[in-house]
Amino acid sequence: MKLKNYAKVFLFVLTAALFSCGGSDDGSGAASSITVTANSSSVFVGESVTFTVTNNLGNNVTSGSVLEVNGESISNPYAFDTTGSFQVTATNGGLTSSITISVQAVPVPSSITLSTNSDSFWFDDGQTSLLVLTDLGYEVTLQSTMIAESGTVTNPVSFDNPGTYNVVATYTLENGTVLTSNTVQLKAVESTHSTKVMIEDYTGTWCQYCPRLAYAVEQAVQANSNIIPVAIHDDNEMLFPFATQMESAFGVTGFPSGRLNRTINWNESTSQPVSLLSNRQNMGLAINSSIQGGTITAEVKVHYDLKVNSQNRLVVYLLENGLVYPQVNFYNTDPSSPFYQQGNPIPDFVHDHTARTVFTGIFGDDIPAAQSVTGNTYTANYNVSVPSSVQNTANLELVAFVVGPDNKVLNVQKADLGENKDFD
Known part of the structure; x- marks a missing residue:
């Protein structure tokens, strides 16, 4: 009788060990690592970077993570205000991951180009839109001043009288340098033909x-x-x-x-x-x-x-x-x-x-x-x-x-x- 009881206890302990102490094969265990990534690893000063944090289980844990640069928390997305190489560290539940972001100075444009979606339109009920681009491909239309014979014009452009108008744009850099565009000729047209x-x-x-x-x-x-x-x-x-x-x-x-x-x-x-x-x-x-x-x-x-x-x-x-x-x-x-x-x-x-x-x-x-x-x-x-x-x-x-x-x-x-x- 006593041997039989010892045998039952041994079987119970062995069974519990088999079903409770082994590793998880179904992937449902706790995460053991995280990885932080960015939408770009090289940006200009003032350009936003968006970070994403995922764990080794494939879950997006960005919202529950803390992002830091030099020990200070940053927002997500984040725009760097100085040049340099910065290490961004993500922390989530004691797990950490880092990524290096290179921040460069914003290139200074040397010229601007003025263009229009239509160079002619009815003067009395027509209009056109102007576009100003730098030689680096950035749009600066809103920051530019556009001038025609009639004076300063704004988008969309229209004129009170028919005629041909020459429009130029100017754009002022931070150092005070003024860039002047090419001339775009716009025709505000008067209708001269009757409809039959x-x-x-x-x-x-x-x-x-x-x-x-x-x-x-x-x-x-x-x-x-x-x-x-x-x-x-x-x-x-x-x-x-x-x-x-x-x-x-x-x-x-x-x-x-x-x-x-x-x-x-x-x-x-x-x-x-x-x-x-x-x-x-x-x-x-x-x-x-x-x-x-x-x-x-x-x-x-x-x-x-x-x-x-x-x-x-x-x-x-x-x-x-x-x-x-x-x-x-x-x-x-x-x-x-x-x-x-x-x-x-x-x-x-x-x-x-x-x-x-x-x-x-x-x-x-x-x-x-x-x-x-x-x-x-x-x-x-x-x-x-x-x-x-x-x-x-x-x-x-x-x-x-x-x-x-x-x-x-x-x-x-x-x-x-x-x-x-x-x-x-």
Whole structure:
């Protein structure tokens, strides 16, 4: 009996030793070391350094650690105010770690550069921002003084009057030396061109409802001469060679259909195109043309008040007025229509503004980016044979317009053939 009790005690002690005295294999024991690191080991005077303390278990213990330099506690992050080599010591729960930080004197710049995000803008509602950098790559815009002919200017820069302004910046160093920048030329631009709107009327002599839209076009044109009409015929009598291509591009699936500035569905009101006339455009157009024998010579100019930052294209139409063809008329029995009792078809319907051909690609020819800048005039010249479809050269007119990358018309101009239509 006594031996049996000793055996039980021995087994208990052995078991306790096995399960309580051994090392921890699951990583849950107390940390035995810490490591301090910095986001940079070499900084300039006044530049902040951020320290991080981790223990050997991988835990971030920065918040519970004390940082010291030469026995004095420091904040985290910390900016050194003198040059030298400093040992930063982190302490956490009796564990320590050190790192050496090299602090150098702030380099003194020898020059500054002034730049702008845009060198031209509308004087009445535009502005630009200036940037001043030292030759060492530091921004000192807020610490610099910028001066133009109008006096000291501040970011963002604007001017009360149109004109060209030369701006320089100065920056004063701690030793009193004044650095002066290069000169940046800014153009506060005045708008000189009126905005015009184009209506394209997709029509055909076979279309019974088309007289309605043709009448709406004439009403809009009478209301404002800056509304310019073009009739795109898809019929046998006055077919425009590119009609099908345009219908596909601009979503024309039924007749009649009106498009403002090529891409906007027209609701046939006068107010809709008139409302677009208030949209200021960056450019205007001029047209000068003549005809000799069977050849049309045309010069189209595009003048930019203000540069554009996207690809522009130029399109030039040749139109003919006074074409007489029968027109199917749904409104012959409608007493509220101007076409009431005019016949169905109307035998002597006059078709105006009929597109005959295009001097450019139907979606436009590129205007070089270098030509679409502030103050520049781009010129395009054309020599085109009179199309065989033309009935009377005395009734011809040209419509020229600029489109953006989305095919939307930016501005448009119209002139009779032989007329010198200047910018307006």
